[in-house]
Amino acid sequence: MPAGERVYTGLEILQQENFQHSEPLSLCRLRSRKAGSAMLPGMAQKPSIAIVGVGNLGTALAFALREAGYRIESVVARSRGNSLARARRLAKLTGARAVVGSDEVKAGILWLCVPDTEIARAAVSLADEFRGRGKIALHSSGAFGSEILEPLRRRGAAVASVHPLMTFVRGSRPSLAGVSFAIEGDPAAMRAARRIVRNLGGEPHAISRNQKTAYHAWGTFASPLLTALLATTEEVAALAGVSKKAARQRMLPILLQTIKNYGTFGAAAGFSGPIIRGDVETVRRHLKVLRAAPVPRQVYVALARAALEYLPAKNRKSLRSLLESAGG
Structure with a gap:
């Protein structure tokens, strides 16, 4: 690294893009501690997480989770091409592996951050690669309940929906401090989700499955x-x-x-x-x-x-x- 050049974290880059209205720093300038491989405090005690989807929400969560001490084990792309290229870029910044949906997912927690219309298909495609008692599968749709992850539940995973009441747009990464997360699903998955949300600085709130549509309409108004x-x-x-x-x-x-x-x-x-x-x-x-x-x-x-x-x-x-x- 050239003398005097500052090392930027992912959070600092996104904050500059959000608030300074100057030319955004290139992501290539991020030197993420040997591609993000350094362990942050508490990583050894927290479960590893695989992020499925590299859109606005998945990207923001990957950075937030890593900064909260979680190890991002893999970033899963739904297909090859542009999606895989974005997954590789995010994986490099968070010290993770970039994989396609058919590859083995080794993390203890699988977090689906794909569009609502893609959740069911992603759950089916990942069911064979993410199995075993004690594993957790989450999705972040505000409209659907945890039942959409049934293919993963049948493989032994506890499942839950975990939806942040926050907006995520390209080029912006909002703070999750104080953000309400609606949680619904299996008891074991809900317990894990509550711990994660609190570590992110958010506020977990239980919601029943039959309230999800009204909850999502509320968020759409907001x-x-x-x-x-x-x-x-x-x-x-x-x-x-x-x-x-x-x-x-x-x-x-x-x-x-x-x-x-x-x-x-x-x-x-x-x-x-x-x-x-x-x-x-x-x-x-x-x-x-x-x-x-x-x-x-x-x-x-x-x-x-x-x-x-x-x-x-x-x-x-x-x-x-x-x-x-x-x-x-």
Whole structure:
């Protein structure tokens, strides 16, 4: 290593990409202690883990688990080609082996981080290579329960679903400290999952299988649909002559304060604007100008109705009548 060159950890690289808005450090500059082979504190006492899938979630979990003292035994690619190339890159950074689904998985814990539509197929393809009493198989789907891992259970593994209530996008690696993880499945797998989540700094919460779909809908409201709402606000900003880029920058202070108010005071005490004041005329004018943007207008009406249902407001009867006449 050239004199004076700094050795970056995976966490530092991802943090720079997240928060400094400068040109991201190349992953090739990461010198991971002889390709990540150095043992971190506590590794010898913790079970080894195989990560299946090298997307946003699998990559983030691999780094987080290693930093929490777990040994990443292997990174499993679903196929050869680009998937295997990504698996090799992640394996090099975490001191693991890169394997395809048909290869033997030697870890004590198998964690499937593939898309929901791929979980069942991955469980079948890995069942012959991951077997034996005392082994644990996990998946991170919010929508499916542990039953989707039945092929692995039949081979002797205890199974569970472990879903973090967090968003994972390319180029970002959020902290898992304080993140809620919904856990459901076999008792032995749930015990193992709780220990892992706590070691990651998260908060494990048991959930029943029949609650998973509602839980996933809740999470969809909390992040993906919230992002859809923000995209909708950019369309409304355009009516005011504000570009999408400028709108995003100028909205951040009010968005962050709104989230802070919600977290500190709750929804009712954190609510403000024309509806809580019962300002019928302002809402009428909003609906008129939004005729130029039909989809944002429908969203406005739907959210205004939700506000009248769940939040404090004056002149409810008049506002409801106005929204009904808007035909949203």
